[in-house]
Amino acid sequence: MQVSIDYTGVAESNELDNTAVRPFINGPYNLPGGIIATGDVSPSVAYAVYGFNTLYGTAHYTGTAVPLPDSSVAGATVSFTIVETGASYSTYTNSSGHYALSFPRPLIPGTYHIQGSVTDYTLTGNFTAQFDVILPPVPPCLPDLQMQMQFSAANILVGNSTTGFIEIKNVGCATSPATDISVAQTGGSPSLPATISVPSLAPNATFTYPVTLSFNTFGQYSLCAQVDGANLIQESYEMNNAQCAQFNVYANFVDLVPGGGPSGTSYDCGVNGVSFRVYNTGTLSSGPFDVEVEVYHNAVYQTTLTHSITNILSAFSQYNYTDFSVPFTPSGTGNYTFVLKCDAPLNQVSESLESNNQATYGLNLIPCLPNFAANGCETFDVESDSGDYSSGDSLTIKGLISNTGNLAYTGNLEVTFALSGGASFTQSYAVSLLPNASVQVTKRILMPALANQELTMFIDPNDQIAEMTNGDNTVSNFMCWDFQPVPLCGINFWQLPHLINQSVYPSIGITNSRLFDADSVKVKFEVSGPGIPGTINLGYGTLTNMEQTCGCPPGVSAPVNFVFPQIGTYTFTMTVDGNQVFDECNENNNVFSVQVTASNLPDMRILSQYINPSMLNPQPGQGITMDVTYENIGAGNVNDQMRLNILVDNQPFATVNPVAGLVSGDNTTVSIPGTFSSLIPGVHIIRAIIDADQVVTESNEMNNEATRAFVVGESANLYFQQLTASNLTPSVNDNLTIQYRVGNNGDLACDADVQFFYVDNNLDTVFIGDTHISLNPNDSINLSQTWIVADRKTTLVARIVNSSILEATYVDNENYLTLGAMQVNLISTVGCTGGNNGTLSANILGGIAVYFNLE
Known part of the structure; x- marks a missing residue:
């Protein structure tokens, strides 16, 4: 039977989806061939509790005109109904002809029968299955004594106490007989009884024994209790009868420890003071005390500075430290050593350990200097007065100099412009350069008779000015043009799919890597391929004001579009300055060719934004549904049928088959059957796959999948x-x-x-x-x-x-x-070739011998 709509011929954007056809049998006609379908249920016998059974089976073709090596029925629709409940479900066969679907188990005991069918919408095969639901065994009704201990504090100072309780709760379904609690105690007073009597407890009843413990000696102690220690009561669960509490008792002490100071290497213009940190790792607040900082410069004593600290909280506090600065700013280069002494000089605080109050820190100061950097690309340039860089023309050389150092420079700066042919031009420029500032220098010369020379700018060529490095004082480039066609930044026309009878405007990027500028440059576009006699000249595109290319190249397009007449591979050729108007350094890089394949193949695509779950944050166990949209960015394939697969966390969730092909540029949305839920909180991933069986030959098979995340519930971390x-x-x-x-x-x-x-x-x-x-x-x-x-x-x-x-x-x-890891602190002074030797000293802390101090 064929069903058609719009038989009167209303104009539509797509006339190909107005009809559908399905077979049916009229009268006693024996249809040759068919589908053999099987179905089984797992588990075949299950308890009448909330859960799922799974229907699984296969479908194969039989009686075909030609024997099939692979007779599996792929992408077919499987429909089944539980006869006794009327619940109906459907799924789809995979590429191997297998199917499986989990369905909610009925909760009423009995034998259930399934009637189902598999159809590819031409042939249909039927199957039956059955499963049993039985009552679960009734567990015996028993008591369950649960132990719980809670205390107000686990970390306690000597002389203090903690309060809490031992609680027994009967979480079972039967009354428990009287019993006792066995107590084991390693410290604290008073000592609890070795056994504590517990009365008979009805279900959900509790017995509470209050406890207060005082501790007068530091150490680690525990209190353990077990109800029904002799295991005389039969319980539904025996593993919750015991619990222990641990108490950490700390002595009342203070321990001041240096925690940090100046270190590493810094520039002498960037240090505006020195800071230190002191920790209190003890259990009492420190109270007021002083610290001393001894200062040495190149191992020569300079001064001792004192700083008063009001208080540092104990280690029980989140902030058991203090940071402070002392009124000392290093001046002059060299090695500075700072000896930090806590609780000095008066030893005001009584500490548990006095030997860890001192630490040494080292800071190496190096001089601040300017640094002259030559900038490249269009900031280093040659301009022509006439614009054509002809012989005898006056040229202006431009260079940009930046101070990338940390010290300003004011004075004369010598710059040399040198040509590879031997000519050299040196000039002194009066400059004032703050850090990160730049200045442009220029030099007028005549166009050299020798073409294509290399031009180099040297800053401070005689090394008269001290700077951080001389490695960035030069920049070079050639005095010529060099045009080259290159891909544009982003997507280029040859990277896109192309269809027959579809038009394209070829385009290309052009770079100029040398110093000369051009007012206008022409680019020729040509194409050859199937259905074209020889090569077609598509015309010229023109670029104006062509300077050095410093980033993405400027683009130019052909003046006309090109329509692909046939399927096949076309060659596009772009030639810059093909008539050699400009005398370039390199004439061998002016041509760029690329091949483009035009096809009549579809290209099915899914994007992440096309996956639309009903909720992005369901609760654990809460079901979500989803819609998935796919599109065809290639040639139309309305007569194709394919499978849309959905995976959740890389596990099969649903299959929709068949889904139809689309006209070029069209899309459609599929509501995915079934509801997904998870009891596991966290991030889950949906993966959608169009044409999952790869039955459709496409121009691009790599864009058929997309993923999207959703989050189930809340959690701790x-x-x-x-x-x-x-x-x-x-x-x-x-x-x-x-x-x-x-x-x-x-x-x-x-x-x-x-x-x-x-x-x-x-x-x-x-x-x-x-x-x-x-x-x-x-x-x-x-x-x-x-x-x-x-x-x-x-x-x-x-x-x-x-x-x-x-x-x-x-x-x-x-x-x-x-x-106990060995720590090595290095302090160095700079040495110079032909001058003073440098020094390197090491302070070793920790580690295990054998090691040696070498001087």
């Missing part, structure tokens, strides 16, 4: 913002404080544990301790972990584990800190 230690070069048995900050840049609050390890000499990770944390979204917390150093040269490993909810990413849940 814990990560380390900072990890350091009170001493990066400790000794064995030192009391080390590891300071760290954990942040949550996600959208949900999250609980987790932070664990610390060190790597021993066998490359094993040895546990140090852990801390439980709770973080709101976009929040952070400062914490510390104490450790009696067991290995002075090791790597500390910090891990965030046991997140209470899913995180957006786990790649930032681990951090490392190296202890």
Whole structure:
């Protein structure tokens, strides 16, 4: 049956989509051939709980006039109905004739029958399948005692206390008998009973035992509790009966440590003072104290400066440091050494460690200088008074000089313009150049008799002025023209698809890489190819005011368009200055040829903006639908049929087949069947593929896919913002404080544990301790972990584990800190050839011998 619309002939932009045809059988006619379709359900037996079953099967042609090596039915529509519920679904076969579709499982127990069909819209094959839904086994109703411990603080100062509770909750469905809690306590007072009685608990009932612990000795302590430790009660879940709390008790101490000072190399005109940082790695605020800074210049003592600090907060604070400056500005070049002494000279603060109050910093000052740089391209130019650069013509040489240094220069500056033929012109110019300023210098000469000479500008040719470098004092180019046709910036006409009977305006870019300018330059356009006798001259395009090309080339087009008469490959030839009006340095680069293929092939394309999901931010488990638009930027292919595939996270989601070809330049939108949802929060990717089976021969097969992202739900994201230690070069048995900050840049609050390890000499990770944390979204917390150093040269490993909810990413849940690494600080003075020798000294901190100090 053929159905047509618009039989009266209304004028339309596309008359090819007004008809459709489908076969049907009239009377007892045996149609030769057919489709053999199969169908099965997995799982064939499933529990009556929310979930999905999958219908899968194959479709193959049979009884064809010619035996088919590959008889699979590809791109066909599969339709099926669950007889007992009336629910209907459809999908499509893939290129191998297979299909599979998951569908929601009925929740009423029973045997269900499926009736389905596979059709390619000419032949149809039928299939049946069945599956069973049974009641799930009923679990026994049991109690479930859940242990929870919470305390107001895990990091405590000596002499302070923490309050909290031990709570037992019955989260099961049956009443629990009376039992007890076994308690293990390593510190704190008072000592809790070894066993705590727990009464019988109804479902959802709780028992709470309040706890207050005081600590008078620093160290690390724990409190562990387990309900039903003898395992006398049969529970539905036995793994939530125990929990431990850890307490880090810190002594009341202050520890002042230098944290930074001047370093590296700077110019002597760019230093406006010196700054330092001091940390307090202790558990008490420091109170007021003074610091001293001893200053040395080239190892000669200069002065001692004192600065008063009011207070530095403890390591429990986010800001356990202070930055300050001292009233000293280095003047003159050389090596400056600064010795920072905390709590000096009066030793006002009682500290846990007095030996780490001093640090040395070095700053090397080098002189500020101007730097004369010669600029190239059109800023280095030769202009002709007559415009034709003829013999005897007066020329103006122009050069641009920039001061790229950091010191102004005022005075005479000598510049030489030299020709490769031997002539040289030197002139002194009075200039005043601030840093980053420029000045133009000019020189009038006569056009040399010898053509195509190289012209070079030398700035300060006799090296009379001290500057940063002489490596950028020259620029060179040739006194001639050199035109060359090159591709334009962006898309060129030969990079686009072209169709027969389609027109194109050929265009090309032209560069001039030499010093001479041209008022106008002609470019000839020619084409040859199928259906053309010989070569056609398309005419001349003209470029005016052709100067040196310093960026994207100017473009020129043919004066007329060209229409491709046949399928095939055409050669376009662009020739600049073909009549040799200009005497160029190089006449061998004036021709550019390119081949363009004209076809009658379609070109199906999908772009990212053509993928349109119904929501970009669904909640976990919330379904989304999507529409996909594809277009044809090649020749029309309205009689073609193809498959549109949709993948989500690289997994098949839906198939639409067949989708039709389009007239040239047309597009159409497909509503993708099915609903996608995910319980996994985060970024997911939709991939749409048109002509997924590559059944359509196209001029470009590489633009048939596109992707677009969407985000499911919200999540937390814990990560380390900072990890350091009170001493990066400790000794064995030192009391080390590891300071760290954990942040949550996600959208949900999250609980987790932070664990610390060190790597021993066998490359094993040895546990140090852990801390439980709770973080709101976009929040952070400062914490510390104490450790009696067991290995002075090791790597500390910090891990965030046991997140209470899913995180957006786990790649930032681990951090490392190296202890005991050898640090070498180098201080140098500049040496000059034929003059004073330079010096290089090294200060070594940390590391493990054997190493030697060589002087």
